[in-house]
Amino acid sequence: MAETKYMTINMGPQHPATHGVLRVVLELDGETVVKSTPHIGYLHRGIEKIFENRTYWQGEPLTDRLDYTSGMSNNLAYCLAVEKLLGVEIPKRAQYIRVMLSELQRIAAHLLWVATHALDMGAMTVLFYGFRERENCLKVLETVSGARLMPDYIRFGGLREELPGGFIDMAKSFIEELPGRIDEYETLLTENVIWKGRTKGVGFLSAEDAIGYGVTGPVLRASGINYDVRKAYPYSSYEEFDFEIPLGTHGDIYDRYLVRLQEMRQSIRIVTQAIESLPEGPIKVNAPQYVPPEKEDVASDMAALIRHFKIMADGIKPPKGEAYVSIESSKGELGFYVVSDGTERPYRVRIRPPSFLNLGSVSKMIEGALVADVVAAIGSLDIVLGEIDK
Amino acid sequence: MKVILPLLKGLRLTFSRIFTKPITYQYPEKKHKVPERWRGIHYFKKNEAGETACVACGLCVKVCPNQCITLEIGEKFDGKRYPLKYEIDPWRCIYCGFCQDACPVNAINLGEDYEQAHYRKEDFVLDMKKLLAMYEDKK
Numbered sequence: 001m002a003e004t005k006y007m008t009i010n011m012g013p014q015h016p017a018t019h020g021v022l023r024v025v026l027e028l029d030g031e032t033v034v035k036s037t038p039h040i041g042y043l044h045r046g047i048e049k050i051f052e053n054r055t056y057w058q059g060e061p062l063t064d065r066l067d068y069t070s071g072m073s074n075n076l077a078y079c080l081a082v083e084k085l086l087g088v089e090i091p092k093r094a095q096y097i098r099v100m101l102s103e104l105q106r107i108a109a110h111l112l113w114v115a116t117h118a119l120d121m122g123a124m125t126v127l128f129y130g131f132r133e134r135e136n137c138l139k140v141l142e143t144v145s146g147a148r149l150m151p152d153y154i155r156f157g158g159l160r161e162e163l164p165g166g167f168i169d170m171a172k173s174f175i176e177e178l179p180g181r182i183d184e185y186e187t188l189l190t191e192n193v194i195w196k197g198r199t200k201g202v203g204f205l206s207a208e209d210a211i212g213y214g215v216t217g218p219v220l221r222a223s224g225i226n227y228d229v230r231k232a233y234p235y236s237s238y239e240e241f242d243f244e245i246p247l248g249t250h251g252d253i254y255d256r257y258l259v260r261l262q263e264m265r266q267s268i269r270i271v272t273q274a275i276e277s278l279p280e281g282p283i284k285v286n287a288p289q290y291v292p293p294e295k296e297d298v299a300s301d302m303a304a305l306i307r308h309f310k311i312m313a314d315g316i317k318p319p320k321g322e323a324y325v326s327i328e329s330s331k332g333e334l335g336f337y338v339v340s341d342g343t344e345r346p347y348r349v350r351i352r353p354p355s356f357l358n359l360g361s362v363s364k365m366i367e368g369a370l371v372a373d374v375v376a377a378i379g380s381l382d383i384v385l386g387e388i389d390k
Numbered sequence: 391m392k393v394i395l396p397l398l399k400g401l402r403l404t405f406s407r408i409f410t411k412p413i414t415y416q417y418p419e420k421k422h423k424v425p426e427r428w429r430g431i432h433y434f435k436k437n438e439a440g441e442t443a444c445v446a447c448g449l450c451v452k453v454c455p456n457q458c459i460t461l462e463i464g465e466k467f468d469g470k471r472y473p474l475k476y477e478i479d480p481w482r483c484i485y486c487g488f489c490q491d492a493c494p495v496n497a498i499n500l501g502e503d504y505e506q507a508h509y510r511k512e513d514f515v516l517d518m519k520k521l522l523a524m525y526e527d528k529k
Contacts, residue, residue: 058455061486125404132413139425146427146500152486160491164427187403191396298494305494312492313452 006034011374013042019116020385024362024374031370036363040356043389051349055315056082056156059346064150066353067387069112072105072141073329075154080235081336082156084323086290086316093281094158095237100274101144101153102236102327103267104171107178108137109330110260110267113382114185117257120379121198126188133181140170156316157291158284168275175268182264189257199253203365203377206251213361216354217332218263219381222248222255229328236327241270253380260382290316315344331355331382353387424502429485431503432478432516433524435496442522443497446471450489450498458482459489478516480506 012023021042027035047066051059063074076098083090090098115130138148144167145151145160153160189195205215210223220227228245230238246262248255284291292311293304320342326335332354341347358381365377424430435443446463458481464474489498501524508514 054455057453057488061455061484061488125400143425143427146425146429146487147485150484150486164425184403187396188400192400193393193396292491295496308492308494309447309449312449 004029009371013039019379019383022359022378022383022385022388024378026371026374028371033366033369033371033374036366036374038359038362040359040385040388043385045390047390048349048351051346053345055344056318056346057312057315059349060155061150061152064152065386066351066390067329067331067334067355067384068149069109069384070102070105070330071149071151072101072145072154073327073334075151076102076236077325077327077329077334077336078338079154079156080327081323081325081338082318084325085318085321085338085340086156086287087319088157088285088287088290090158090236090285091282092237092279094283094285096274096278097159097163097283098154098236099238099241100171100271100278101141101151102329103270103274104137104141104174105151106330107264107267107271108134108141109382110264111137113260113330114257117379117382118185118189118195120375121195123189123192123195126185129181129184129188133178136174136177140167140174143167143170157287158282162283168278171271172275175271178268179265182261186261196254198376199257199380201250201252201254202369202373203253203256203380204251205361205365209361209364210251213364214357215332215361216357217328217330217382218256218259219358219361220332221245222259223251224249229326229333233326235325241273243270253376256380290318317342317344326352329354331384331387332358351387351390353390355381355383355385356388359383359388422504424504428502428504429487429490429500431501431506431524432483432489432521433499433501434476434518434521435499436522436525442473442476442518443495444473444476444493445495445497446473446476447494449492449494453488453492455486455488456482456484473518476518476521478521480514480516 006027006029009026009028010023011026013021023039025037025039026033047062050062060075060078063078064071066074111130111134115127115134118126141151142148143164145153205223207223207225210220210225224247226245226247231245243266246259246266248259288307292308297304298308318340320340322339324335324337326333334354335352337350338346339348362378362381366374369377437443446461448461451459451461458479460475460477461473462475464472466472485500487500490500503524506514
């Protein structure tokens with residue numbers, strides 16, 4: 001009897017369709033995938049360990065470099081965790097601005113996904129259209145934070161500084177323009193027979209499997225499970241906003257695409273509400289031991305100057321304890337677990353990256369699929385290796 | 391028909407784009423307009439005497455997450471401190487803007503310049519002379 005020999009193929013780490021340095025070892029029977037093993041760690045920087053050597057302040061730029069498509073969400077998650085340690089309540093205005101910015105960031109991340117995934121599937125036009133809108137979205141975020149991808153704008157106890165003048169108009173004109181643009185993508189993709197052929201029924205993940213693998217975010221919701229941290233465990237005043245959680249039914253790539261497009265529309269709703277009902281008030285919490293004073297006071301007030309030096313040079317010292325906070329980033333549930341031993345440096349920071357757990361399901365998804373569908377399945381998860389390898 | 395119609399709709403959309411103005415701009419000739427808060431290459435503010443406004447307190451050195459600032463403190467005859475040597479390692483810097491936030495006299499700032507291309511490796515290093523020259527460019 002002839003013995004079946006499988007061919008082993010290395011996909012990545014330099015493969016352009018793995019969105020980073022992901023390596024997947026595929027065992028093939030002809031064109032069909034028999035077994036696949038993802039290998040990670042090519043982008044490992046030891047970020048969790050670096051946290052321990054830095055003050056709480058200095059840890060924040062590291063979070064931008066996890067999931068570089070949604071810096072605001074990462075900043076927010078880390079700040080919420082540290083604020084839970086500090087036990088401070090953030091002013092309403094700061095909370096609303098945080099919601100607004102992280103939703104804009106979600107739109108930017110989803111636009112990037114639609115654009116690049118369409119390119120993976122061979123629809124090149126959508127790449128340019130998606131990047132055009134993403135550029136506008138990044139311009140809005142750039143105006144407020146000063147950088148395109150590494151915002152570093154959300155700080156413990158509030159925000160770095162007040163919104164710049166003209167920001168609201170910019171954000172408004174962007175979100176007014178966007179629904180029409182999303183319709184354009186839908187015209188190009190949703191009914192397109194090639195797009196449907198490449199995505200419908202491909203990369204299927206059942207609801208049980210999705211829960212079993214710990215998948216979160218749009219991938220989980222495309223499988224029909226209604227779980228969104230924004231609704232389940234509201235943070236930063238999300239309970240005051242009116243929005244829906246879009247759900248899929250089939251759990252394939254096509255549904256993930258539809259869910260993400262719908263999420264963008266919901267994000268537009270949230271941003272609109274946040275702009276309309278933006279409360280007046282301070283943007284920083286009144287906790288002098290944790291929040292540095294205003295720059296103008298430093299020049300004139302001696303006490304403020306001393307406090308400024310104390311906080312900048314020594315950092316903040318949260319009380320002993322531990323805190324875990326998870327938020328809904330564009331990829332799924334992003335969690336930060338911070339342990340404090342009472343010094344100015346965290347004792348331990350553990351990150352729960354959504355992409356890492358989502359990636360676990362890829363082997364299940366592409367079992368028995370064709371090689372071309374591997375690219376589609378990996379792309380549909382919207383993984384970012386910066387977050388997986390940390 | 392069910393197959394063709396969506397494709398035709400897509401084609402109509404892309405064809406209609408031909409007659410609109412291009413949104414790309416020719417980069418090296420036309421520069422990207424950066425917002426006011428842009429965190430670009432650093433510069434030093436000058437005081438009335440034309441010297442650096444830096445008082446060499448060392449707070450930026452302390453707050454920098456990547457320890458990319460080298461500072462040597464000098465002292466004038468009247469006891470005032472000034473930076474004898476101030477250098478920013480451009481390869482370590484992540485442009486987080488913490489030095490700008492920390493500076494009590496608003497001496498070190500992150501400017502609007504974002505182009506870094508030099509023929510020699512040494513030209514990247516931001517020393518006192520360069521940091522002060524950047525301020526001139528800004529004005």
